[in-house]
Amino acid sequence: MDIFESRNIKPMLIGEMQEAFDSPDYIYELKLDGLRCLAYLDKDGTDLRNKRTIKMKVKVPELSEIHKQVKCRCILDGELIVIKDGKPDFFEIQRRSLMTNTFKIQLASSKLPATFTAFDILYYDDHEVKNLPLMQRKKLLEKTIEENERIAISRYIEKSGIEFYKLAKQNQLEGIVAKKKDSKYYFDKRTKDWIKIKNLQDDDFVVCGYIFKDNNVISIVLGQYSSNQLVYKGHTTLGLSTADFKLIKSTPEISAQPFNDLPSGNDNAVWIEPILVCTVKYMMKSANGSLRQPVFKGLRDDKTPKDCTVK
Numbered sequence: 001m002d003i004f005e006s007r008n009i010k011p012m013l014i015g016e017m018q019e020a021f022d023s024p025d026y027i028y029e030l031k032l033d034g035l036r037c038l039a040y041l042d043k044d045g046t047d048l049r050n051k052r053t054i055k056m057k058v059k060v061p062e063l064s065e066i067h068k069q070v071k072c073r074c075i076l077d078g079e080l081i082v083i084k085d086g087k088p089d090f091f092e093i094q095r096r097s098l099m100t101n102t103f104k105i106q107l108a109s110s111k112l113p114a115t116f117t118a119f120d121i122l123y124y125d126d127h128e129v130k131n132l133p134l135m136q137r138k139k140l141l142e143k144t145i146e147e148n149e150r151i152a153i154s155r156y157i158e159k160s161g162i163e164f165y166k167l168a169k170q171n172q173l174e175g176i177v178a179k180k181k182d183s184k185y186y187f188d189k190r191t192k193d194w195i196k197i198k199n200l201q202d203d204d205f206v207v208c209g210y211i212f213k214d215n216n217v218i219s220i221v222l223g224q225y226s227s228n229q230l231v232y233k234g235h236t237t238l239g240l241s242t243a244d245f246k247l248i249k250s251t252p253e254i255s256a257q258p259f260n261d262l263p264s265g266n267d268n269a270v271w272i273e274p275i276l277v278c279t280v281k282y283m284m285k286s287a288n289g290s291l292r293q294p295v296f297k298g299l300r301d302d303k304t305p306k307d308c309t310v311k
Contacts, residue, residue: 003075003123004042004075007047007049010051010052010053010187011038011187012077012120012185012186012187012188012189012191012194013188013189013191014190014195015191015192015193015195016195017196018178018195019197020161020164020176020197021162022159022160025181026181026195027135027158027178028156028161028176028178029177030173030177031173031175031197031198032079032081032088032117033087033089033090033173034079034081034082035050035081035094036050036302037049037077037078038077038078039066039075039077039078039118040075041066041067041070041073041075041076042067042072044067045064046066046067048080048116050301052301054301054302059096059099060109061106063114063115063116066151069148070144070145071145072144073124074123074124074125074144075122076121077118078116078117078119078154079116079117079154080114081093081114081117082114082115084112087172089112091297092112094299094300095108096109097301098243098299113150114150115149116151117151117153118153118154119141120137120138120141121137121140121144122185130184130185131184132184133182133184134180134181134183134185135181135182138156156179161178164176168199169199173199174198174199175196175197175198175199177194177195178194179195201282201283201284201285202279202282202297203224203279203280204277204278205223205224205233205279205308206222206223206224206225206305207220207251207272207274207276207277207299208221208222208258208259208274209221209266209270209272210245210249211269212268213237217237218237219235220235220240220248220278220296221234221266221269222234222235222236222278222280223258223259223274223308224309225309230258230260231310232259232262232263233290233291236294236296238294238295238296239295239297240296244299247276251273251275252272253272254273256271257269258271276299276305277301277303277304277308278299278300279297279298280295281294282294282295
């Protein structure tokens with residue numbers, strides 16, 4: 001079936017993380033702190049789908065007309081972002097993705113409108129283009145989109161990955177992505193053709209429970225899957241918003257803790273069904289895999305718990 005009609009493809013994933021490097025065989029783009037999204041655009045309208053193929057246009061009504069900015073039917077891969085104080089703000093776009101109240105969504109879209117930034121094209125006019133080399137797809141992308149304040153094309157540089165990374169770090173941005181110039185696009189696959197070079201480390205975890213501590217502090221218990229078993233990954237207390245905790249607290253409780261091996265210090269935990277996913281940023285991991293200075297970044301619904309795996 002034609003992938004434009006079926007609308008059930010999933011984006012290609014980054015397969016590796018490295019230190020910054022220079023190479024004439026790669027291009028380098030900013031790693032935008034937003035939500036990955038595929039845009040299905042034609043003369044009839046705009047359809048935005050997250051990594052789980054869930055429709056996202058209702059969350060970002062300000063992007064309803066971006067199909068008018070493309071010259072033919074296409075599928076674009078990119079990032080939904082909200083710019084705040086001159087930088088992409090993950091909390092704002094994540095908060096929007098969890099909203100259900102139409103009035104609040106409209107209010108948020110007026111105050112801090114979202115943008116779709118496209119970095120790849122998978123379908124052009126009436127056929128797939130995923131087997132074209134990346135640099136040919138980039139040229140096609142530039143040919144297809146007329147930019148405005150709601151849709152943009154991701155810029156890239158060649159060769160100088162180290163300097164570009166230093167610039168991203170200087171501006172406290174999330175990092176950069178290196179992409180091999182001759183790489184093809186593989187639906188729903190991790191590939192080492194795309195390399196993540198991060199300034200701020202983060203990872204996705206299953207929310208397994210919470211603990212009320214002194215001085216109204218709430219600690220979230222984290223887990224990740226190894227095969228089909230949840231592995232305990234510690235706590236995070238900083239960064240939790242009232243709205244996120246409200247969702248966590250409303251999740252059904254379970255009577256038994258979900259881990260095989262649970263260290264001490266969790267006696268007062270309230271265990272919940274492991275159905276929520278959150279992102280946590282941190283400075284580094286210790287030798288045993290625990291997180292140093294973890295900060296809760298937000299809940300996300302574009303990943304499933306089983307996507308949160310032990311690295």
